[in-house]
Amino acid sequence: MAAYLIKRLSQGVLVLFLVSLLTFFVIYFMPGDPARTMVGQARVTEEQLEAIRDKWGLNDPWYERYGNWIGNLLTGDLGTSMMRPGQSIGDMISNAASMTLRLNVMAFAISLLIALPVGVLAATKRNSFLDYFSTFGSTVGVAVPNYWIGVMAIVLFSVKLGWLPPYGADSWKSYILPVFVLSIEEMAATMRLMRGTTIEILGQDYVKTAEAKGLARNVILYRHVVRNAMLPVITLLGYRIAFILSGTIVIETVFAWPGLGQLFFDAISNQDLQVVQAIVLLLTTVVVIMNIVTDMTYAIIDPRVRVR
Amino acid sequence: MTRNAPDSTLDHVMPESTDAKDSTQRLALRAGTAPAHTFVDGPTERRKTWLRFRKHRAAVFGLGFIVLLVILALTAQWITPYTPEEVNLRMRGDGPTADHWLGNDDIGRDILTRLIYGTRVALLVGLGATMIAVTIGVAVGATAGYFGGRVDFLLSRLIDTLMAFPLLALLLTLSTVFGPSLRNVVIVIGCTVWASYARVVRAEVLSLRERDYVLAARAAGASDRRIISRHIVPNAIGPVIILASLAIGSIIILESALSFLGLGVSRPTASWGTMLSDGRDFVRNYPHISIAPGIAIALTVLAFNLVGDGLRDALDPRQRS
Secondary structure: OHHHHHHHHHHHHHHHHHHHHHHHHHHHOOOOOHHHHHHOOOOOOHHHHHHHHHHOOOOOOHHHHHHHHHHHHHOOOOOEOOOOOOOEHHHHHHHHHHHHHHHHHHHHHHHHHHHHHHHHHHHHOOOOHHHHHHHHHHHHHHHOOHHHHHHHHHHHHHHHOOOOOOOOOOOOHHHHHHHHHHHHHHHHHHHHHHHHHHHHHHOOHHHHHHHHOOOOHHHHHHHHHHHHHHHHHHHHHHHHHHOHHHHHHHHHHHOOOOOHHHHHHHHHHOOOHHHHHHHHHHHHHHHHHHHHHHHHHHHHHOHHHHHO | OOOOOOOHHHOOOOOOOOHHHHHHHHHHHHHOOOOOOOOOOOHHHHHHHHHHHHOOHHHHHHHHHHHHHHHHHHHHHHHOOOOOOOOOHHHOOOOOOOOOOOOEOOOOOEHHHHHHHHHHHHHHHHHHHHHHHHHHHHHHHHHHHHHOHHHHHHHHHHHHHHHHOOHHHHHHHHHHHHOOOHHHHHHHHHHHOOHHHHHHHHHHHHHHOOOHHHHHHHHOOOOHHHHHHHHHHHHHHHHHHHHHHHHHHHHHHHHHHHHHOOOOOOOOOOOHHHHHHHHHOOOOOOOHHHHHHHHHHHHHHHHHHHHHHHHHHHHOHHHOO
């Protein structure tokens, strides 16, 4: 077990190294001159621009820039933003991340609360109205682009009805639309998975055994079926949590939500290179860690995995 | 319809369509842990697959819709009475009329015409990027799985690296570096989503290379290259087809999201994503501009997903009874 953990950890470190290299080089080749973007409309001489480039290390050779970046990272220093002078990237990211997490935690909670029971019910009452409705809903739910639902929801609830604010994060009302939109896709995917897994497990021998023993239907459903059906759902959930940002970039732009996705998009648009680098590396680190955790969980549950 | 008897809920041993297998298998495919299945080529097997596919009414419907889209995309310049870039400022934001069935957009372009031209972008990106991804993925996966050892280790870490990136963030960055254009969108998406194919193919090849017919080919003196292309890849391609057909829809959504954010297909080319983005600024007064492209994306993605579901059921031998 320990050997397996060490192996996975060292692989993870290697992957993170490759990720940092790849991120660095993609951003290294980003067109445009950050120094020029930084001064904006102000009239500056070439010498002043050169001074800015020197100050931010833009003239250093790539290995020096990469080395400085990684060196500072390892001491926990993410640097300061070029485009928002004086702001530490660490603070910017942690503020934005907390806003993104708030949205997503709520969206995950709501979608699980609805999707899990509906999925199980649809599986036990096959071909019922609920079954057809949830199957149809989850098929459509994954096909409709969620940012479009967002735009449409703004038209309906903010413009036409005037019930909810169309953007920003000022009051509790601001959470409703983005959380609703984010939860749809999640709900659709989870419901589909839960229904399918439950159906499969209902056909297993151990369920028949439990049935033959004369256990009450609810006991079978809860103790034997739902518990086992949760495993793939948890896997899916782990995977989804790891990739939170991909799902929220567009939604946060639609609702002008001051989260990580918005921060990332602004940084890309403003050539705030250090911020882009920091966010990408942070998120890939989360993914790598989540992968190791998932693998270790599997290894604990299923010993065959370890020898692979 | 109603199944109220206490034990009737537990009595179906073999449900005809099990979504569980779908999703768990998809996860297994991603994780590279899906068990291998051999794939016998030939007309009879293909016919059987088609017969199984045809039983899925929804999948057949989806396929029909895709065929319709392809026809629309190919004949766009003949069937549309307007050009997609024809600006008519007097008709800015007009609703649907007899001449303009879906109305006009914020600068008076005919929305239906742009929608039809938009199928070109969607199909080109969806199919083009998938083709690039499958090519790279199969090549990398087969190489890693067949040769094993150090090659496998390095390629596997490359796959891990690519799969660790949040996809949309990576695409936005790359699109900024290379500049937004239709060609770049296809290439950038194709070159970033291949890792899942590589993982699946690698897992398949790992088991295939020990098969008797591969050993026989090797004993007969066949080169590695020949063994991979003739004996291994054709047998590992089944799961790739399933994965690809299910991925096209999400690629179409990705493209639309990129274009929506202004980093996909460049204006004034008609793409559903840019149409949505154009409409969004005027959504207060002219919501109809944003409605049409959204529905077009949803229907197209739905069609590809349904075909993917049908293909999986038709191709996956574990579902055959």
